Structures are given as structure tokens and as C-alpha cells.
Amino acid sequence: QKEVEQNSGPLSVPEGAIASLNCTYSDRGSQSFFWYRQYSGKSPELIMSIYSNGDKEDGRFTAQLNKASQYVSLLIRDSQPSDSATYLCAVNGYSSASKIIFGSGTRLSIRP
Amino acid sequence: NAGVTQTPKFQVLKTGQSMTLQCAQDMNHNSMYWYRQDPGMGLRLIYYSASEGTTDKGEVPNGYNVSRLNKREFSLRLESAAPSQTSVYFCASSNEVNSQPQHFGDGTRLSIL
Numbered sequence: 001q002k003e004v005e006q007n008s009g010p011l012s013v014p015e016g017a018i019a020s021l022n023c024t025y026s027d028r029g030s031q032s033f034f035w036y037r038q039y040s041g042k043s044p045e046l047i048m049s050i051y052s053n054g055d056k057e058d059g060r061f062t063a064q065l066n067k068a069s070q071y072v073s074l075l076i077r078d079s080q081p082s083d084s085a086t087y088l089c090a091v092n093g094y095s096s097a098s099k100i101i102f103g104s105g106t107r108l109s110i111r112p
Numbered sequence: 113n114a115g116v117t118q119t120p121k122f123q124v125l126k127t128g129q130s131m132t133l134q135c136a137q138d139m140n141h142n143s144m145y146w147y148r149q150d151p152g153m154g155l156r157l158i159y160y161s162a163s164e165g166t167t168d169k170g171e172v173p174n175g176y177n178v179s180r181l182n183k184r185e186f187s188l189r190l191e192s193a194a195p196s197q198t199s200v201y202f203c204a205s206s207n208e209v210n211s212q213p214q215h216f217g218d219g220t221r222l223s224i225l
Contacts, residue, residue: 008152034156036214041214044155044203061129088154090214099145100214 003027004091006103013110015055019076021106023089026070033065035074038105044088048074067083113137113211118203118217125193125224135203143172143209147177148199149219157204161186162209164197193224210219 004025013019021035032051037045050056050063050072060074072091076083089103117136124206137144146158147170157170161180169170175197190197200221204214 032212039161045216046213049213051221098159099157099209102147102155 002103003091004089004103006087006089006106008104009107009109011106011108012110013079015079017079019075019079019083019108019109021074021087021089021112023074023103024070024090025071025072025089025093025101027091027101028067029071030067030091031104032041032100033063033072034100035063035072036088036090036102037084038088040085055066056103067074076108081110081112084108084110102105116203116205116217118201120220120222121218121224122221125190125222127194127224129193130189130191130194132190133201133203133222135184135217136182136202137186137215140183141205141207141215142183143206143212144154144180145204145206145214146186146188147202147204148172148197149202150199156197157180158188158201160209174185176184193223194217198222198224 035048038044048063050065056063060077064073086105086107088105090100116137128201142163145160147155156172161167164183179187200219202219203217206212206214
């Protein structure tokens, strides 16, 4: 089992709809969770951090964390064509006392 | 605001050649990282430096060496390049190794022929 798993997609969502991206992780001791956006040919950029159970909202983005289910998600409301990108989930590898572990990413496509 | 600066941006090498990828950050971060990204594989950690003076292996360290020259600079060296090392390499930095988000450089696109 991969430490951080994401559906590779592509996930196709109509413009203006809600895009829902999901991520599961294997390390129950993980404490820090991040979502990065990566445009094609560019470097990852941080869009959300979440550290406690529940929802965290920032503009059109909402991160949701459920530690009991080892599940973190990202909702993008009012999806825009500029949201088309690959979204990387990242989780700290607490049990190995080291590093952030990245998922392989979900490719999101917003169709007009 | 430069953030994380990587050089070079592109490089083509022949098998067996050596080269060093340079990375510098101006955010006074303690921790720095080198990743490689291959299609469908996500980001894989090569080496990291939790703080100045320390370096540790990541998931895929074979064929690479690193130097944390000072707090700002963290270099990645390929001693004898192999075609399997063709990839995009990203340097990143963060305040702490485990709990803080990372800031990435623009990447180095490396091809080994």
C-alpha cells in the first residue's frame, strides 16, 4: 500500500461546479497535511495546509481532514478553467520521524 | 522575492558525465530538499537536509550525493550520470523538516543521453 494515495484522474468538472479531490494516507500518526497545485511544466505551489480534524476554508478552496478515516480532501467551488492542473496531496511521515510524503497527484480538467 | 532559486534550468548530459545542480533559498529556512519527478510517479525525495550541517537519504538516493554548503545553499551531484536519471529535479525548502509546508524552485530539466 502506498503511503499517500490519490486517484490519478483525469477528473473532468464543468466550469462553475464543485471539484472534489480525495487523498488517503496510511500513517495514523500523521499530523500535517498539505495540498499543492502544479500546472504543467511548472513547480508545485502550496494552496492549503490543514492540521486538525474538520474543514478549513480559504476563498474558493476548502480542505477537509478526517484522521479517524485517514482521509483528506480538497473542494474547489465555482471551478474555473484556471483551476485545471495536477493537485498533489502531501502528508508528514510521522512514524518514520521524517519528511513530507507526496501522493502522485490527481489531474483536474475544468471544461467550459 | 527570489524564494528558491535553482540552476541550471535545463541540461543535457552524456552517460557517465558528472554535474552539480545548485539550489539557494533566501527565506532563512532551516530545511532543504531535493526531489525528482517522473511522469506518473509524483515527487520522490532524493536527499534532504533538516538543518545546516546535516543531510539524510530519502526514498531514491542511489547515484546522487548532496552538500549543504551553508544555511542558504544545498547542492545535488550526479557523479556518473545514467539515462535512468533523466527527470525533472526540484529543490524545496521549509522552516522545519516535518510539519511545515515546502516552497519549491522552478526545477531543472535534465536529460541523460
